[in-house]
Amino acid sequence: MLKIIIILLLSIKKAIFELNLTNNINTGLIANGEQYDPIKFPYVVAIKIFSENRQKNSICTGSLIKKLYVLTAAHCVHGSDKSLIEVYQGSTNNNDHFRKVVKLYIHKDYNPESDVIKGDLSVFKLESAFPGVKKYIEIGGKPKDFANHKALKCISIGFGIIDKTGEMGSAGFMITTDVRHGETECKGYQSVQIKDTWPQYLCSEPTLPGRTKMTCPGDSGGPMICNNKLYGVCSFYINFEAGKNECGVPNMQTIHSFINYHLKWVNNIINKDDKKKDDKKDDKKDDKKGDDKKEDDKEEDDKEDDKKEGDKKKKKKKKKKKSSGNSIKPYYKFHRIVTILLYCVLIFI
Numbered sequence: 001m002l003k004i005i006i007i008l009l010l011s012i013k014k015a016i017f018e019l020n021l022t023n024n025i026n027t028g029l030i031a032n033g034e035q036y037d038p039i040k041f042p043y044v045v046a047i048k049i050f051s052e053n054r055q056k057n058s059i060c061t062g063s064l065i066k067k068l069y070v071l072t073a074a075h076c077v078h079g080s081d082k083s084l085i086e087v088y089q090g091s092t093n094n095n096d097h098f099r100k101v102v103k104l105y106i107h108k109d110y111n112p113e114s115d116v117i118k119g120d121l122s123v124f125k126l127e128s129a130f131p132g133v134k135k136y137i138e139i140g141g142k143p144k145d146f147a148n149h150k151a152l153k154c155i156s157i158g159f160g161i162i163d164k165t166g167e168m169g170s171a172g173f174m175i176t177t178d179v180r181h182g183e184t185e186c187k188g189y190q191s192v193q194i195k196d197t198w199p200q201y202l203c204s205e206p207t208l209p210g211r212t213k214m215t216c217p218g219d220s221g222g223p224m225i226c227n228n229k230l231y232g233v234c235s236f237y238i239n240f241e242a243g244k245n246e247c248g249v250p251n252m253q254t255i256h257s258f259i260n261y262h263l264k265w266v267n268n269i270i271n272k273d274d275k276k277k278d279d280k281k282d283d284k285k286d287d288k289k290g291d292d293k294k295e296d297d298k299e300e301d302d303k304e305d306d307k308k309e310g311d312k313k314k315k316k317k318k319k320k321k322k323s324s325g326n327s328i329k330p331y332y333k334f335h336r337i338v339t340i341l342l343y344c345v346l347i348f349i
Contacts, residue, residue: 033173033213036157038090043137044172044223045070046092046159049077050084059092061158061222062124063230064136069270070124071139072221073233073257074110077122089130091159091172099126105269107262115192118200120235120257122221123269140229141260143199146181154179154226156204156254158219158234160247175213178205179226179256187240187253194238194255202232202256206240207249214247215254224256232256 036044043064050057062072070087077085086098101124109119145152157174179202180186186194186203194201202224207214215222215234224232234256241251259266 033156033175036172036174038172041157041174041225042089042133042135044090044157046088046090046172047072047076047221048086048088048092048098049080050086052081052084054084059159060220061160061234062087063223063233064130064133065139065230065266066136066270067129067133068126070126071230071233071259071266072122072124073235074106074120074122075112075117075235076221077104078106078110078112082124085124087124087126089133099128099130101125102127103273107265116197117193117236117255118197119262119265121233121259121262121266123266125273137223137225137230138228139259139263139266141226141231141258143181143260145227146179146185149180149182149185151178151180151205152226152231153177154202154204154224154231156215156219156222156224156234156256158215158222160215160219160222175215177213179203179224179231181258186255188238191238191240193236200258200261201235202258204254204256206253207251209250212248212250212252214252230259232258 038044045062045064047060047062047070048057049060058076060072060076062070065071082101082104085101085104086092087101088095088098092098103125105123107119107121110121111118153176155174155176157172159172181202183189183198186198186201187206188194189198204214204224205211214237219234220236222234223230224234226232234254237245237247237252237254239245239251240253243251246252
């Protein structure tokens, strides 16, 4: 009994620790952005990817699209084993509480050797949920939302570099930027990287002198949120003036993978896992039904046995009555004989 009480107390302590951790989320980056609110965006996660000897690691960003599922960029984790990945709610800074990855999916079109980036998406399934997160980001967005050269105001969030010096901050950062989608909407639309694959991309507002807000290394895989829904995943950036690719400088444009283009792939992964889960539930239900039927059959058998036993007892009772009646008759005969003898004795006396 004492053992059970100790286990319960330890479980309660662990639950309280996790809830406190969630309410004090560590945050950590985007060039020239502003600090994001982890309470408003609890579904934003930091991803730590270790080298095989675990001596080095890189950082990416991702989004919780369901309780156990994270959506991020394929280039973050391509070639890495799932055992080398840790997922944190909020920043990894001063945060030792993470979730392991039990399943890792990378889009089949992603090829790190190619100059053209396609299918830069990855989905993780986590070992367990973050206890305090009740809000997940819903995937949304369609090409028609950008019809007639329309730009949407969108938010990008990440844990990457905050300026061209490569400095890493201590809190997650976000920027609000105009986002477009279309054949000629990206500044580098004639480049090899975009010319034939533009349907897969969302293009953020290009940087200019005096306006150098953009996503940077470490922000990869992070969300592009438009109309309060997840439209894109941070993929890469290009210098549309054919200059050097740098973070937080003019003439740069960030490209996000348009999730709508790959929506079927994402949904297939989640639905397939959910179906397996439902099948297991159905199997358990069938087993329970089978057990219930066996129990009912057993009850019926028991009732039948009880009935038979009752009948036997009744028969036994009847037999006992019959034998009792037979034993009474000799008694009466004996009584009559004794009476006659006494009568005879009296007469002779």
